[in-house]
Amino acid sequence: MKKLFALLLSLAMTLALAVPAFAAPAPVDGAYTVDGEAVPAYTSRDAIGIIGGADGPTAIFTTEIPANVDVDALKTALGGVPGQIGVLVNGAYVQFPDAVPEISSSRTMIPVRALVETLGGEIGYQDGVVTFVLDGYAYEFTIGSTTVTVTPTADNNKDTPKPDDIVMDCAPYIKGGRTYVPIRFISEALGYEVGWDGDFQTTVLLDRAALAAEIDKDFTILNKVQANQGAAMEEGKNYQADLKGNLTVTAFDTINGNKTYTADLSGKQNFNTEAASAQVSLKLSDNVKDELVKLLISANEGDTANLSEQVNLVLDGLEDMEIILTRKGLGWFRMASLDKLAGVDNVWLGLDLGAELSEMAFAQTGETTIGSALTGVLDENSVISVAALGSTVGMMTALYGDDTFTTDGGVSTRTIGVDDLMALYEDMGLSADDMEEAKAAFEEYQITVKVDSKGGVDMTCTVETAAQAGVPAIKLTMDAKQDAGNATLNMSLHIANLGEGKLTLTQTWGTTIENPEDQPPEGSNVVDAGALLNP
Numbered sequence: 001m002k003k004l005f006a007l008l009l010s011l012a013m014t015l016a017l018a019v020p021a022f023a024a025p026a027p028v029d030g031a032y033t034v035d036g037e038a039v040p041a042y043t044s045r046d047a048i049g050i051i052g053g054a055d056g057p058t059a060i061f062t063t064e065i066p067a068n069v070d071v072d073a074l075k076t077a078l079g080g081v082p083g084q085i086g087v088l089v090n091g092a093y094v095q096f097p098d099a100v101p102e103i104s105s106s107r108t109m110i111p112v113r114a115l116v117e118t119l120g121g122e123i124g125y126q127d128g129v130v131t132f133v134l135d136g137y138a139y140e141f142t143i144g145s146t147t148v149t150v151t152p153t154a155d156n157n158k159d160t161p162k163p164d165d166i167v168m169d170c171a172p173y174i175k176g177g178r179t180y181v182p183i184r185f186i187s188e189a190l191g192y193e194v195g196w197d198g199d200f201q202t203t204v205l206l207d208r209a210a211l212a213a214e215i216d217k218d219f220t221i222l223n224k225v226q227a228n229q230g231a232a233m234e235e236g237k238n239y240q241a242d243l244k245g246n247l248t249v250t251a252f253d254t255i256n257g258n259k260t261y262t263a264d265l266s267g268k269q270n271f272n273t274e275a276a277s278a279q280v281s282l283k284l285s286d287n288v289k290d291e292l293v294k295l296l297i298s299a300n301e302g303d304t305a306n307l308s309e310q311v312n313l314v315l316d317g318l319e320d321m322e323i324i325l326t327r328k329g330l331g332w333f334r335m336a337s338l339d340k341l342a343g344v345d346n347v348w349l350g351l352d353l354g355a356e357l358s359e360m361a362f363a364q365t366g367e368t369t370i371g372s373a374l375t376g377v378l379d380e381n382s383v384i385s386v387a388a389l390g391s392t393v394g395m396m397t398a399l400y401g402d403d404t405f406t407t408d409g410g411v412s413t414r415t416i417g418v419d420d421l422m423a424l425y426e427d428m429g430l431s432a433d434d435m436e437e438a439k440a441a442f443e444e445y446q447i448t449v450k451v452d453s454k455g456g457v458d459m460t461c462t463v464e465t466a467a468q469a470g471v472p473a474i475k476l477t478m479d480a481k482q483d484a485g486n487a488t489l490n491m492s493l494h495i496a497n498l499g500e501g502k503l504t505l506t507q508t509w510g511t512t513i514e515n516p517e518d519q520p521p522e523g524s525n526v527v528d529a530g531a532l533l534n535p
Helices: 002-017 071-077 112-118 183-189 208-216 220-227 286-299 307-317 336-342 355-361 370-376 383-400 418-427 432-440 529-533
Strands: 032-034 037-039 041-043 049-053 056-062 086-089 102-104 107-111 122-126 129-134 137-142 147-152 165-167 173-175 178-182 193-197 202-206 238-251 259-271 275-284 321-326 330-335 347-352 406-408 411-417 442-451 457-465 474-483 486-495 499-512 525-528
Touching: 071 383, 086 112, 086 383, 107 112, 107 183, 112 122, 112 129, 112 178, 112 183, 147 183, 178 183, 183 193, 183 202, 202 383, 208 370, 220 370, 220 442, 259 286, 275 286, 286 307, 307 336, 321 355, 330 336, 336 347, 370 383, 411 418, 418 432, 418 442, 432 442
Parallel strands: 041 056, 086 202, 347 525
Antiparallel strands: 032 037, 049 056, 102 107, 107 178, 122 129, 129 137, 137 147, 147 165, 173 178, 193 202, 238 259, 238 499, 259 275, 275 321, 321 330, 330 347, 406 411, 411 442, 442 457, 457 474, 474 486, 486 499
16 A cells, blocks of 8 residues: 555656646645644645645644644744734734734734834834834824824835825824734735734735745746746737647557547637637547446436436537637636527526636736745635745745756756655655655656746656556656747656556647637527526
């Protein structure tokens, strides 16, 4: 079992490491709980944090694994004080040496000096007037008054000026010789996002731009790749992207003969800065359809008389699909089989995706950096989410930071071998015996990433393992290239005596005179998808 686990973990890690922007460690089972839910755990020599998502934490990184993980223990490890209102600024707790934050009239009030000095500012007090200077501005207010006067300093070089006056939602006061102000005022005045994590009793301040800029200092090479993913879209211009793909899976059978299953994908997308429309086709070989029908029939305990016909109708419909999306968040979807299912012609499903999600879809590809991608998913209402960033960045830096590349003749090269994999295993807490066993299983292990001076990237991967007791030999190869929106991917996986799979993808794009559709054709029958799914 250990051999199988080590091999599967190695293959999962290989695929993760071969995609730099999304590289993440694979989980090792642990017995830790957060809010009563068991979560996998890692060890890390660099930082403490938790990887979390929309459904809660998914992994814990610790310098020393405690017997149990709870909120107080994690808060302490991150520099906070259990039982005390905390302030987390970009992942670090503010230290309050002689006065602590408190809740007053449902507002979080903080000793202003500790926060201002933590952020690198200077603060003074005289005759009931408080003045602090931070980031090119002087802020002045009187105890008991809610009005704050804002004045640019002589060295201010900000493009966007702040208002002359800011009104706090409650008046500052003095307690124990310290001036207390509402934290929401000071954080928003300084440009921070403000969140509240009730589990940790912590106000979370987040400056995504500053965090991203700090992270990006170590990823100038990968960010060239990010900037080169596609040509920047210009206002008033139309673009076209063509995608083709093929997946072939062959199941070995020396008695009855091998069986080969295929899936062919093709797509054409027209888009500009305001709308995008695509025609997509996914064609499955007949034997794939037959297997899917058999699977669904066997899983369906009710009436299956018409199930085969219905399933084939839907699968055939995948061969003719259309999608329309606008920057305002309106979307439509059509497939030919919808007409037969609805009994009318030209049926489109309509959906309001919301402006925020749509803006992300239309964001300029080249403007996304490693830092902005990592900080963009942070939840300002979650200490866990923000704390996880340090661990994620540490892993990414160890794998694909600038210092891991060797540059020669304008080409930067990073090669990850089996020893690099073992180093990651060590950080994840695998024993020396398990690592030695995993290392011995490899016939070959190498991932190579080459980035040219313009950000074009060429990645190759070869992993081959020897057959072991109960585990067949496996060989994985991958070759991917990307340059200014044009990309190719060739991947194969061969499992001895069982089968092999091959995947190819190509994408090309450029300008076109053809406008994208921004709504279904006139006369279409548009059905609200929300009402259809929730009758």
